[in-house]
Amino acid sequence: MIRISTIFIAICMVLLAASLGLVLYSVAGISGSESAIVALTALTFLILYNAVSMRLRDRTDVGSQIADLSRGTADLARQVAEFGRRLAAVEGRVVSANSAGADRIQAVVGEINELGTLVKQLAASVASHDDMLASGVAAVAAASKPDPEPPKVPEPPKGMSLAAEDTGMAPTAMAPAVVAEKPAASRSEAQILATVRNAVEQNRIDIYLQPMVTLPQRKVRFYEAVTRLRDDRDEIITADHFVGIAEAAGLIGRIDHMVMLRCVQVLRRLMVRNKEVGVFCNVAAATLGDPATFAQCLDFLEANRALASSFVLEFKQATFRRLGPIETEHLAALAQRGYRFSIDHVTDLRIEPRELADRGVRFIKVPAALLLDPRQASTSDIHASDLSDLLGRFGIDLIAERIEGERAVVDLLDYDVRFGQGFLFAPPRPLRPEGASATGGASPNKAQESNGASNAPSNGSGKAAAFEGPAVEPQRTTGNAALARRAVGPG
Structure with missing residues (x-):
């Protein structure tokens, strides 16, 4: 588009040329044609x-623009x-970083290969050590079998003499325990069932x-x-x-109820002498799953709720692994009343302590042979040496x-x-009938006060020894005395 300044300049030039022609025509007396020619010439x-001026100005502008463009x-x-x-510096750094990274990767790969070799060697050595330990344990077990030093119940002479010497208990009290398994092993299931029924009915x-x-005190x-x-x-x-036969016949609930009654009586008598003592009472899975029988047991336990902290209900590991909705509800009812649980008959160390603690379990009894068996390390989730610490984190005590x-x-x-x-x-050790009914636990106290019982005068029935002497400390003396007797020998 034509700029306004250009139009203005053109108009001014036309006016100047026309003014010049008019001036010549009017003042100088020149004719009209001549004045027009002069005006056109001026224009x-x-x-x-x-x-020409615009061209020169454009050249100057172009020169300055060219100079600016060059700058x-x-x-x-x-x-x-x-x-x-x-960019060259960055590329150099990237190349050097890549080379350094490749060197580091090669070094790490080399170390990983070396670690793999070491792990394989370690696994081989551990396997060989496990084999050596297993063979050593087997050899030790075979060598320790004929050792007659530890007192065993199946050996009547030593068992009865030790019981009589350590606890002041009459030898006749241990006699039924020694011959316990011989009659039952030769009986049929029908005979044992009839015996169980008579024992329940006649309170035997x-x-x-x-x-x-x-441990170790x-x-x-x-x-x-x-x-x-x-x-x-x-x-x-x-x-x-008799437990399996009693469960099949539906009698185990009555037996458990009677045992709970006797255990509470014993616990009350024990707590008179020692407030820290506790009693473990075994409960069958059938009792836990039977609503009618459990209701009777729950009413009895509710009435003795003050003893809940010292009365521990014990179940088998298989029972806890097969808990149904009814058993879970019954366990929760017992836990709400403050009762604690224990697990026995443990067959493996695959234990979930958090789940057991949430259900109220506070004790787990594991056989010592299972804890010390080196083959359990490969089949369990945790090494036996770490089991006690793991259970302790969830408030569960391990009992060997x-x-x-x-x-x-x-x-x-x-x-x-x-x-x-x-x-x-x-x-x-058995409770004598008079101890169970009259004293409700005098005989158990004798086991704890064995040193006092051996030093206290006896009237023939052992009642005086049951209540003489301190309640806790003599047990340690009795253990040391038994060790000294075994070290000296039977002579």
């Missing part, structure tokens, strides 16, 4: 002057050179107490109530022989049961086991 001159190009070239230098259910001691902390039945001839039938030798105690101390149970400390 042409002005046009040529304007064109801008130079600046751009300088910036491009700077960017090129920086006996309670045997076996202490659980702290061997201070009695708990008692486990073991159930035995007596037939018409006063022959003893152990739980292993079936301990029969001092060597096992030393090994269990390395596993940080706090409680122990077994024939090494004391076999299950």
Whole structure:
């Protein structure tokens, strides 16, 4: 588009040329044609002057623009050179980083290969050591079998003499326990069922107490109530022989209810002498799953809720693994009333402590042979030496049961086991009928006060020894005395 300034200049030139022609025509007296020619000539001159001046001005502008463009190009070239230098530096750094990374990767790969070789060697050495340990344990077990030093229940002479010497108990009290399994093994299921029915109807259910001691002090902390039945001839039938038959016949609920009653009586008598003592009472899976029988047991336990902290209900590991909705509800009802649970008959170490703690389990009894078996490390989720610490994080105490030798105690101390149970400390001892009814636990106290009982005068029935002497400390003296007797020998 034509600029406004150009139009204005053209108009001015036309006016100047016309004014010049009019002036010549009017003032100078020149004719009209001549004045028009002069005006046109002036206009042409002005046009040529304007064109030449504009051309010169455009050349000046173009020169300045070219100079500016050259300066801008130079600046751009300088910036491009700077960017090129920086890009070259970055590329050099990337190349050096890649080479360094490749070197590091090669070094790491080499180390991983070396670690793989070392792990394979370690696995081979561990496998060989496990084989050596397994063979060593087998050799030790074979060598320790003929050792007659640990007191065992199946050996009547030593068992009865030790019981009589350590506890002040009459030898006749241990006689039924020694011959317990012989009559039951030769009986048929029908005979055992009839015996169980008669025992339940005539209240011939006996309670045997076996202490659980702290390690290494061997201070009695708990008692486990073991159930035995007596037939018409006063022959003893152990739980292993009658529990399955009683469950099939629907009698185990009545037996468990009667045992709970006896255990609470024993616990009340024990707590008169020692407030820290506790009693473990076994409960069958059938009792836990039977609503009618469990309701009776729950009412009884509710009435004795004040003893909940010292009365521990014990179930088998298989029972906890097969809990149904009814059993879970019954366990929750017991836990709400403050009762704690224990697990025994443990067959493997695949244990979930968090789940058990949430259900109210506070004790787990594991056989000492299972804890010390090196083959369990490959089949369980945790090494046996770490089991006590793991359970302790969830408030569960580990109890090693079936301990029969001092060597096992030393090994269990390395596993940080706090409680122990077994024939090494004391076999299950029966409550005398008069002790169970009249004193409700005098005989168990004698097991804990064995030193005082041996030093106290006896009237023939052992009642004086049951209530004489301190309640806790003499057990440690008795253990040391038994060790000294075994070290000296039978002579």
